[in-house]
Amino acid sequence: MQLQMSQINTITILTLTGRFDAYSAPSVETQLKHVSEQAPSYAIVDLSGVNFVDSTALATLVQGMKRCRQANGDVYICGVQQPVRIIFELTRFDSVFRMFSTQAAAVEACFLKV
Amino acid sequence: MSVRTDNVPLPRDIRNALLTVMHVHRNGLEIIADSWRLLGAKAVCVRDLDQHMLICSPQSMSDAPEWLDDSTPKIWEHLLVEGQAVSTLVVLGLQGAYEQRRLGASAALIAHLIALQIEMEQMTAERIAQVKLKAELDLTASIQLQLLPQHTPLVAGLEMYARSRPATHVGGDFYTFITHATGHLVLAIGDVSGKGLPAALLMAMTRTVLHGVARFVPLLHPKAVIHRVNEDLYDDFTDVGMFATVFVGCYDPSSQQLAYANAGHSPIIFCPGGGSAQLLRADGPAVGVLPTTHCENITLTIAVGDVLVLATDGLSEAHNTDGELFGYTRLCELIEQMRGESAQAIGESLFEQINRFSAECDQYDDQTLIVMKGIAV
Numbered sequence: 090m091q092l093q094m095s096q097i098n099t100i101t102i103l104t105l106t107g108r109f110d111a112y113s114a115p116s117v118e119t120q121l122k123h124v125s126e127q128a129p130s131y132a133i134v135d136l137s138g139v140n141f142v143d144s145t146a147l148a149t150l151v152q153g154m155k156r157c158r159q160a161n162g163d164v165y166i167c168g169v170q171q172p173v174r175i176i177f178e179l180t181r182f183d184s185v186f187r188m189f190s191t192q193a194a195a196v197e198a199c200f201l202k203v
Numbered sequence: 204m205s206v207r208t209d210n211v212p213l214p215r216d217i218r219n220a221l222l223t224v225m226h227v228h229r230n231g232l233e234i235i236a237d238s239w240r241l242l243g244a245k246a247v248c249v250r251d252l253d254q255h256m257l258i259c260s261p262q263s264m265s266d267a268p269e270w271l272d273d274s275t276p277k278i279w280e281h282l283l284v285e286g287q288a289v290s291t292l293v294v295l296g297l298q299g300a301y302e303q304r305r306l307g308a309s310a311a312l313i314a315h316l317i318a319l320q321i322e323m324e325q326m327t328a329e330r331i332a333q334v335k336l337k338a339e340l341d342l343t344a345s346i347q348l349q350l351l352p353q354h355t356p357l358v359a360g361l362e363m364y365a366r367s368r369p370a371t372h373v374g375g376d377f378y379t380f381i382t383h384a385t386g387h388l389v390l391a392i393g394d395v396s397g398k399g400l401p402a403a404l405l406m407a408m409t410r411t412v413l414h415g416v417a418r419f420v421p422l423l424h425p426k427a428v429i430h431r432v433n434e435d436l437y438d439d440f441t442d443v444g445m446f447a448t449v450f451v452g453c454y455d456p457s458s459q460q461l462a463y464a465n466a467g468h469s470p471i472i473f474c475p476g477g478g479s480a481q482l483l484r485a486d487g488p489a490v491g492v493l494p495t496t497h498c499e500n501i502t503l504t505i506a507v508g509d510v511l512v513l514a515t516d517g518l519s520e521a522h523n524t525d526g527e528l529f530g531y532t533r534l535c536e537l538i539e540q541m542r543g544e545s546a547q548a549i550g551e552s553l554f555e556q557i558n559r560f561s562a563e564c565d566q567y568d569d570q571t572l573i574v575m576k577g578i579a580v
Contacts, residue, residue, distance in 0.1 A: 111397065144394065148396035185493060
């Protein structure tokens with residue numbers, strides 16, 4: 090998996106490509122933890138280039154979301170494609186995270202919060 | 204050859220290696236008693252039959268220590284263990300260039316042998332640690348196996364098949380059956396995020412809490428079980444950054460109805476006798492994700508010929524050498540093709556197809572499967 094970091098104003102964007110699994114989860118965890126320690130604690134995880142997520146990856150997103158929400162921020166997810174979308178839907182992770190079809194929509198929603 | 208080591212507090216691995224090399228090669232070396240103390244606790248002195256002195260230091264020395272006369276002809280050899288200099292061997296008492304060359308080769312050989320011996324001892328220690336760890340893992344695996352039902356229950360109106368196989372020794376998948384005197388069957392299947400020992404530890408915890416809660420919650424009220432399990436485990440799961448998907452069902456043989464609540468578990472596939480297989484969506488997220496769950500009680504009738512498959516994602520996410528996933532579509536198609544068969548035949552066939560699909564690939568995740576099929580009472 091490739092992880093690209095970018096910043097739009099104070100919003101951190103993590104763009105992931107490839108398999109998001111137990112091997113690649115630690116780097117995402119580190120970045121989300123870093124965001125939760127900043128103010129404002131908002132991160133957008135762009136999964137448009139991800140073709141597989143396992144339970145460790147989902148746990149990493151949940152942990153990052155919990156940390157950010159505790160710091161009055163959040164983790165937004167955007168660009169989820171099949172077959173990852175069906176995993177989010179079947180397991181109801183789509184009700185846990187705020188999901189956006191595009192990165193631009195997620196950024197716009199973040200701006201309303203910060 | 205005599206060796207006295209009473210007052211030689213050399214690190215044990217270097218001392219043992221020195222003794223072993225001397226013993227094996229019978230080269231008449233002798234550790235000079237008290238040399239450790241005499242040399243200011245910095246090195247041990249070894250003497251060969253020709254009275255050449257070999258000084259072995261427990262640390263790697265790049266420069267001659269103060270107690271070594273700079274003008275003395277000497278040979279330095281570093282003991283390299285896994286590429287790291289761990290000790291230095293110095294040969295003193297050399298007479299002339301010829302002897303210096305001859306003894307230089309001998310000192311290099313001794314240094315090399317000592318280093319090899321240290322490496323071998325370290326490898327042996329690592330091997331012993333590995334064997335111990337393997338024994339503990341075997342024991343953990345057998346305990347975990349005992350936590351799973353040893354038999355599928357006999358329930359009026361149902362045929363059942365259940366099997367779980369972890370990706371490594373132990374895993375985070377579990378399933379359980381609780382039969383009641385009323386004839387009701389409470390069943391649960393779950394999957395703790397991650398794999399291996401951390402998942403196994405939380406699997407045991409989740410299963411135990413679930414068993415305890417299921418005893419006190421009224422039958423046919425599975426959502427209350429999930430609510431309570433989430434309340435009990437939310438903080439622990441948050442502390443360790445994990446979660447568990449849990450499906451809890453209660454089957455009533457008199458009505459052939461299954462009341463269930465599903466906290467983030469997938470895949471659950473229902474294939475009616477005369478219809479197509481469909482994936483059943485969870486009605487709330489996994490245990491440990493949110494402080495309160497949103498699960499509901501949902502009722503499903505398992506009529507004669509209907510098949511309900513409760514699996515963990517290790518089956519749908521089994522992959523082949525091209526990285527392609529087995530996927531939900533294949534699972535549904537197979538279940539539709541096999542629905543005329545017994546629950547056991549369906550279960551065994553699913554595992555066989557997945558084995559064939561992912562042949563030559565390591566099993567990536569734990570795989571657990573329960574197949575329930577409605578039969579005539």
